[in-house]
Amino acid sequence: MTMEWNKEMEEKILKKSRFTLTVRILRLLLIGVLVYGAYMAVLSISSEWRNVAEENDFYTKLALDWKIPNVRGSFDFEQEEITVFGTKNLSYPLVKKVGRADVVIGEADVTKHVFNSRSYVDYQLPGREQINEFSFSLPEDPRSGNQMTANPWPNVWETLEMLHEGTVAELAFSTDRFLTPEELIEAMQPYEVDVLWMPLYTGEFVDFTPNSWGGSGNNLTLNGGLGLAGARTSSEDFQSSSLTYRLDTATIADSEKAMLQNMGALLAEKPSSYYEGFLGLGHLPERYEYLQENGFTAYGAVVTGPVKELLKLEGEELVHGEQLGEVELWDWE
Template identity: 45%
Template sequence: MEWTKDKEKKILFKYRFALTVKVIKVILATLFFFWLYMLIVSISYDALGLDKKHIFYSRVAMDWTQPNMQEEFGTIESAEITPFFTQKISYPVFKMVGKEPELVGTNKMAKRLIPMYSTNTTEFLKPKTESEYHFYLPEHPKTGNKLEANEDPAVWTKLEKVHEGTVAELSFSTKEYMTPEEMMEFLEPYDLDVLWMPLYTGELKDYEESWWGSSDSLSVAPFGFTGGREANDGFNSQSKLSLDKKFTEENKKLMLRQMKNLLEDESTSYRENFLGLTHLEERYNYLMKEGFQVYGAVVTGPVKELLKLKENEQIQGASLGDMTYWNWTEE
């Protein structure tokens, strides 16, 4: 048979066509197996409910370390897992100003196989300064000497100048330690909602902690007491109590229970690197031994009620947070 250019072209065309078909088959097979792999991974991820555990504990950590930062029940959570088993989770974060929650940002988590590369951060809608909440210890943990707070007279001046039809958020420290029950009674005469209390857990006494201040004032990273959380049925059912006088004892028990669960069930890397909960064991041991002692609060309510706190000699180091239009229900 005579070899011609036409025959050569036909053979090359058939070869290229066959090769193209094979490549397409390989690509389709790869896509199918990748789809099947991701389907199995996603189904397993949903069945194990790992996202629910991470969401629950991230909210617990936020309750303890970020004053007046919380989620609203019923808000949409986003959770997915990547081919390399990185769990990406996010949910909106709110703060209470008056009686209504105000959206302030989104909590975003990336839980990776290597814990040290995991991230858990809150992206705020507007700039948030670290000085938004400052709480000052009433006495030095090592010497017992009385301490004072840095005072900002502008806090009360601003409240005096705004219209009465305004609600605001205010944080303050007290000149003495109190139990949570005593703090609730202390604030009972005021028409305010108590949102969060800085809790002393042995800082600079039982363990070293970062601090700032001077010879007369001392402030440590906030760690606080608020409404307790509980999870049941493999984290599928979650609930939270309010910071209310009638729930105080239950809130204490829930806080200690979640601290104990984290210490017994989760690694140090998970607690510290992912959740940002440092010295959790020391804090837990201190609370079990010494009990709950708070030294301030974050409150919200009408500006005329907040101004009444100015006359209370026990209050020091007040700091003004967000303000908004009237949304209060007078009782």
């Protein structure tokens, strides 16, 4: 009798223990789910309150404007839910202006980690090897003052001559001398073209040594430099923004002002790991200081227009190192 009673008590104790253990496990799981949910809610609310997606959307598009000739991020973007590690992912279309229309060439995928060193932008470009197709040659060597030359792509003018007049195209060129953006705009006035982007000299070889450059003989090209595009501006909370699509007499001053303001904001509000590591804007403090002290100096441009108008630039004295980009059907109205 005693053994049977002990066995029965043992079974009751084991059953009760299993029940108690199950309840504790379920309680821990429930607490874990609640803590995870609260943590993710705090992350999401904090991210939305600080407009993290909007801010990184604006600055990655701004860096693209400056670094890549005539490639811009469109206004819209899509974002994914923030991850448990605080990583934010967003994407937006990449467009070129050819004629008066936007041509989609790919997509930018932005991954913003808590740590800037692990954040990056990846460009998806179907059918393209690289995002930057053009290069621009300095008209003189800043180190010696020697005159430089620009190497043109082969048969650019012949191709424009053969293209049907019902097409528009994109053309890049270097200039035979340094010009202010206003002077370059003035030089393009006789032609029915839109100026979209200008490479800027920002103190390379004088105030700092650029990370990369190329050329041989009497040719010198800068890699990783900055250029002037139509102004991109944003409200303080990044909830609204505006974009200027071309550079002309009416927009050039505002575009220069906006570029300086945006550079100043990046330097004041972000660490170098953000603007240099994440955005890829090398030597930004030196470039900003040079532009403030010396003003804007251009040495080329990307323009677009009817192919027969672009062909007229063959006779323009300052145009050197011509390069033909995208060609599309007529959309110039």
